[in-house]
Amino acid sequence: MASLTPQVTTQVATGTAPARGGRPRRPRVWRGVVLVLAAVYFLVPLIASFVFTVEVPNQGFSLDAYGQIFSAEGFGGSLLLSLGLGVATIVLVLLLTLPAAVAVRLGAPRLRPVLEVVCTLPLVVPPITFVAGISTVLRWGPDYLATTPLYQTMIAVQNPDFPVVLVLAYVVLALPFAYRSLDAGLGAIDVRTLSEAARNLGASWPHVLLRVIIPNMRSAMASASFLTLALVLGEFTIARLLSFETFPNWIYRISGSQAQVSVAVSVFSLLITWLLLLALSSAGARQRSGS
Amino acid sequence: MNGARVEFRGLRRRFGSTVALDGLDLTVEPGELIALLGPSGCGKTTALRCLAGFEQPDEGEVLVDGADITRVPANRRDAGMVFQSYSLFPNLNARDNVSFGMRVRKAPTAKRHARAQELLELVGLPSVGERYPHQLSGGQQQRVALARALALEPRVLLLDEPLSALDAKVRVTLREEIRRLQLSLGITTIFVTHDQEEALSMADRVAVLRDGRLEQVADPATLYDRPATPFVAEFVGAMNHLTGLVSGDRVTVLGQTLPVEGRAPDTAQVDVLVRPEAVLVTPVDASGAEGDGIVMVSSFRGSTARLRVHLGDGTEVLADVPGHDSARFAPGTAVRVGLVERPVLVSARSETGAATAVPEPDVV
Amino acid sequence: MPLLVFVVIVFGVPMLVLLGGTFTKEGAFSTANLTESLQGAYLTALLGSVKISALVAVLGGVLGTFLAQAVVTSRFRTLREAVLTASGVLANFGGVPLAFAWIATLGNSGVVTTTLGLGQHGWSLYNFWGLTLVYLYFSIPLQVLTVVPALDGLRPQWREAAQNNGASTWQFWRYVGIPVLTPALLGGVVLLFGGAFSAYATAQAMVGSTVPLVTLKIADALTGNVLIGHENVALALSLDMIVVAGLVMAVYLPLQRRSARWLR
Missing domain, CATH: 3.40.50.300 (P-loop containing nucleotide triphosphate hydrolases)
Incomplete structure (x- = not known):
């Protein structure tokens, strides 16, 4: 075992050692092939969708499909509905998760596992089974609760102008993402030391939360909000099965009669979602380089 | 093996x-x-x-x-x-x-x-x-x-x-x-x-x-x-850089004239390199004459204490004294500063080299 | 905590009702719904969902890992950043717009279909394989996102220490590299399975009901497309799904924990 060296040396002397420039070449080819294939697979549908929307049979290039989006029946209503739902969901989800996340870090670390489980559940339960449960509750409501004030509530949450029930459902779906980004944000700023320092300087608890923690959490809250908004704007399953016409449902409905417009809207909504997410990731990068 | x-x-x-x-x-x-x-x-x-x-x-x-x-x-x-x-x-x-x-x-x-x-x-x-x-x-x-x-x-x-x-x-x-x-x-x-x-x-x-x-x-x-x-002198252990004047194979520094270790450079004005343990300090008692400098910082390290002494001409010197003596060298004490009588290292003054004590490196 | 109260009401109540409904038939306790949900067309749909999810998970896992390795070993930082950002976006790209993008590309009158004349060769996007192709579009990026941190976590010291102990490149991968990556790779595959398993919007917009999938069956039953007296079968199917998804998570979480410990 002790002396491998001389043996190897002779091998080198006879010139069997690989030339230095020769080795890295093979992986480079392999890598190029993988990257090119990936680029084709991921770019072709995007390019093709765009081509599909701008090429009118027998007329050639035209951006009409994009112009028609705005005049199409139901566009404004459904988009506004989705945006409204998004804003309401963001407000509610932040109001619920931020105090919980702070409390778990400061006061009750023993509740952390509970919170983790609660925030993983919506990931385990597919949205369609969740909506199956909700719709059953809503269907049974009238039978069992007709005489109680709860019945009025049940009707109210299903108001088609602003279905609160969707907000409630979306908050549940958004919980895991919101909690994770807030918790990561709290982890990055060492809440305990910050709040102890503020308390030491005479700040009251509400003051600590409003003036110390929230300003330092701005990017984490922004990321939670963006993710929630993207989720709400793209959510189809629950809204469709509860028969509310949100934006994705509107796209789906018009696809039957106006294929080109529906693809145009898809491309359009994709762009918006991407811009949101890109803004989010670059904001995250800035935050990291800043600290 | x-x-x-x-x-x-x-x-x-x-x-x-x-x-x-x-x-x-x-x-x-x-x-x-x-x-x-x-x-x-x-x-x-x-x-x-x-x-x-x-x-x-x-x-x-x-x-x-x-x-x-x-x-x-x-x-x-x-x-x-x-x-x-x-x-x-x-x-x-x-x-x-x-x-x-x-x-x-x-x-x-x-x-x-x-x-x-x-x-x-x-x-x-x-x-x-x-x-x-x-x-x-x-x-x-x-x-x-x-x-x-x-x-x-x-x-x-x-x-x-x-x-x-x-x-x-x-x-x-x-x-x-x-x-x-x-x-x-x-x-x-x-x-x-x-x-x-x-x-x-x-x-x-x-x-x-x-x-x-x-x-x-x-x-x-x-x-x-x-x-x-x-470079080696600087990197290994703590080192003082003091201004000295060479004449022949001797150098005058802090009012003392000491032999030069090795070959003396051609320039007259040189950096004299002295270890903190080769610097002698004695407190000036209340009645006595004026000191050369004042103790600014004293850090106790057990067997020794390292002093940072501010000299009259603005330079700073590091000096080691026995640990049990450290109480006599509290910050503010006026001290007389000298060097142990033995050959010292000198180097030509570097362009940047102001004759100040180096920032204190790790203990040796 | 208000959060817990909220979740118990908004999430817990529907789940309890679902559970209750599953075991109720004509007002009495019964397992008939559950039995029915595991028979005939329902069973086919459940198996169809499992089959496509498994296929997407394995294919997406392997292809995503190759892509991730290609990106991680690349010396161009911009390429890496671009691929990771694009993956973040594409992994969230699902639902109706995804379906329409593919229909516009490879559907019956899609741009690529007509350009290449695929129609005459019997090409159709609206089947099992077409759906697999589309699901991979968000699954591969998800795998990239899961695996890149693990590949980054492979310390160069491990490879060098292995070489120092006389191991060849292959021996390093066999004894150290692959075992260390396995939890992360499997964890990613499990996530892909879950994502494909619960997908509904894309399938609904693309294939309607030509491919049997459990999510489509549940939606059918919920929108009244079912025999009188069998409404609760939808709830039973949902319960089946939750059980499968729960199993998936039960596999995923320990793998994730182990991977985190190794690649700390």
Whole structure:
């Protein structure tokens, strides 16, 4: 075992050692092939969708499909509905998760596992089974609760102008993402030391939360909000099965009669979602380089 | 196990525009523990990695017992290496980590386990064989890594800052143990570190590197007492720079005239390099004459206390006094300052060199 | 905590009702719904979902890992950043717009279909394989996102330590590299399975009901497309799904924990 060296040396002397420039070449080819294939697979549908929307049979290039989006029946209503739902969901989800996340870090670390489980559940339960449960509750409501004030509530949450029930459902779906980004944000700023320092300087608890923690959490809250908004704007399953016409449902409905417009809207909504997410990731990068 | 002789000959290596090794020549004698010491970026790690086979030098060769191994692949070299940290395979327990090399060589399981146990006992961890790296402390991990490096009975042991990620206390115990083990095995060992205290306390000889070149290689006492260059003087131990005037082979500094160690430079005005322990300070009692300076800071270190003394002309001097005397040198005390009567090192004044005391480096 | 109260009401109540409904038939306790949900067309749909999810998970896992390795070993930082950002976006790209993008590309009158004349060769996007192709579009990026941190976590010291102990490249991968990556790779595959398993919007917009999938069956039953007296079968199917998804998570979480410990 002790002396491998001389043996190897002779091998080198006879010139069997690989030339230095020769080795890295093979992986480079392999890598190029993988990257090119990936680029084709991921770019072709995007390019093709765009081509599909701008090429009118027998007329050639035209951006009409994009112009028609705005005049199409139901566009404004459904988009506004989705945006409204998004804003309401963001407000509610932040109001619920931020105090919980702070409390778990400061006061009750023993509740952390509970919170983790609660925030993983919506990931385990597919949205369609969740909506199956909700719709059953809503269907049974009238039978069992007709005489109680709860019945009025049940009707109210299903108001088609602003279905609160969707907000409630979306908050549940958004919980895991919101909690994770807030918790990561709290982890990055060492809440305990910050709040102890503020308390030491005479700040009251509400003051600590409003003036110390929230300003330092701005990017984490922004990321939670963006993710929630993207989720709400793209959510189809629950809204469709509860028969509310949100934006994705509107796209789906018009696809039957106006294929080109529906693809145009898809491309359009994709762009918006991407811009949101890109803004989010670059904001995250800035935050990291800043600290 | 017998130690091998290791020679670096004219080693050059550049990464892009930075030169990591700029013609390094160094011979390590069989059974010797040599420390490669220098600031980060001086090329010490690159030299070690050229020997281990993880780097290819652009020029020059590495010889082990006279055989050129420069082009031998890393997995056929006969050198065990301990990395800075986190080098244990996380999916294997301590025993399997230690016996990894034997597994690669298809040694029978029973033999592997026996040998691994033997090595774990050697590094003082007889009962951690079943544990995984994440269940071991930092010091234990490095001991296991040492056992793994020794498992194949290499002729050279390479240590790449193996202690730098550990707590101060563990660092001291472990370095003593590495030295004891190295002496009993008689294995040629190259130890890379940026910690001068570590280098001076462990090594037979210390090689100081700067910008990819060897500045000086010598035993610790010589390095400390007779640094060959101002850089070495600066890097090893704390050093005062005082303004002096040379005439012939004597120099006048702080009102004293002392012999010059070695050859005096041609310029008249020079930097005189003086260790803090060669500076004599005595408190000026209330009745007495005026002092040369005032104690600004006193840091107690046990057997000694190090004073930062502000002199009348604006320079600062570091001086060591016995620890039990430190009460007499509280900050604000006026003191008289002198130098021990013995030859001093001088260097031509560097352009930037204001004659102030250096920012205090680590304790020596 | 208000959060817990909220979740118990909004999430807990529907789940309890679902559970209750599953075991109720004509007002009495019964396992008939559950039995029915595991028979005939329902069973086919459940198996169809499992089959496509498994296929997407394995294919997406392997292809995503290759892509991740290609990106991680690349020396171009911009390429890496671009691929990771794009993956973040594409992994969230699902639902109706995804379906329409593919219909516009490879559907019956899609741009690529007509350009290459695929129609005459019997090409159709609206079947099992077409759906697989589309699901991969968000699954591969998800795998990239899961695996890149693990590949980054493979410390160069491990490879060097292995070489130092005499191991060849292959031996390093066999004894250290692949075992260390396995939890992360499997964890990613499990996530992909879950994502494909619960996908509904894309399938609904693309294939309607030509491919049997459990989500489509549940939606059918919920929108009244079912025999009188069998409404609760939808709830039973949902319960089946939750059980499968729960199993998936039960596999995923320990793998994730182990991977985090190794690649710390």
